Amino acid sequence: DGKTGSWFSDLFGNTRPEEKRLREISKATEQLPQTCRAGRRADGNAAFLQWQADVVRFTDAKRTEILPGLMWRKELEPKLRSDVNKLKYSADGKRLLVIDDFAVTVIDRESGRVTNQIQAEEVSEAYFVGDSQLVLLTGNLRFERWDLNSSEALEVRELVLRRNCWEERLSPDGNFLACVDQATNINVIETKSGKRVWEKKEFYPLNVFEYIRWLSRSRSEAENG
Structure with a gap:
């Protein structure tokens, strides 16, 4: 879009990497001799049109892959539905947890077989609990606990708070959710009941600059997924 950011957006961490690259390219271009920077006619000559x-005609459907050192390959079934957002291994290294935009998929590392696929959008956290369970949390605070042996949901709950969370984290066992709300209060919620079990108000009051920086970072993370 032609944006290069500025010292102000740099200060609040809101300049995107591509904007910084464009800024550096512009600076480097200005250092070139004038003859190199002179405009050129955009004639549609035969070589360019060809x-x-x-x-436009290019397709890689018939292209032969060259993968030096490839030892093993497995096509997943069912397939992943979008680009991968996060990858995590189980504690014993036997299973792989894959988070994409529409699902959480569990893959057996040794065979490459998909053992579980849970349909869930905007998953912010997901991980294994013990040898047979998986917990996940979505951006709208929907909590789910699954039994991986039966592929059945053990718990599904919408966690409701008075204020939106700026940051949230599940406990390792998935029994509690810690939330920092917009008033910088910390709330700990029991996921099984949805009840608040602990609260600390204004645990760290932000000054104006910290508040603006936090807002800018949150917006940047939301835009970049």
Whole structure:
């Protein structure tokens, strides 16, 4: 979009990497001799038009893959539904947890077989609990606990708080959720009952600059997924 950011957006950590790269390219271009920076006519000559047509016609459907050192390959079934957001191994290293935009998938590492696939959107956290359970939390604070042996949901609950969470984390066993709300209060919620079991008000009052920086970082993380 042509944006390069500024010292102000740098200060609050709101300049995107691509904007920084464009800024550096612009600076480097300004250091080139004038003859190199002189504008060129954008004539549609035959060579360019041929190159353009070749690009449009290009397809990699028939391209032969060259993968030096490839020892093992497995096609997943069912397939992942989008790009992978997070990968995690179980404590024993035998299973792989894959989070994409629409599901949480559990894969047996040795065979590459998909053992579980749980449909869930905007998953912010998911991990194994013990040898047979998985817990997950979505961006709207929907908590789920699954039995991996039976592929059945043991708990499904919408956790309701008076204020939206700026940051949230599940406990390792999935029994509690810690939430920092917009008033910088810390709330600990029991996921089984949805009840608040502990609260500390204004655990760290933010000054104006910290508040703006936190807002900018939260917005940047939301935009970049």
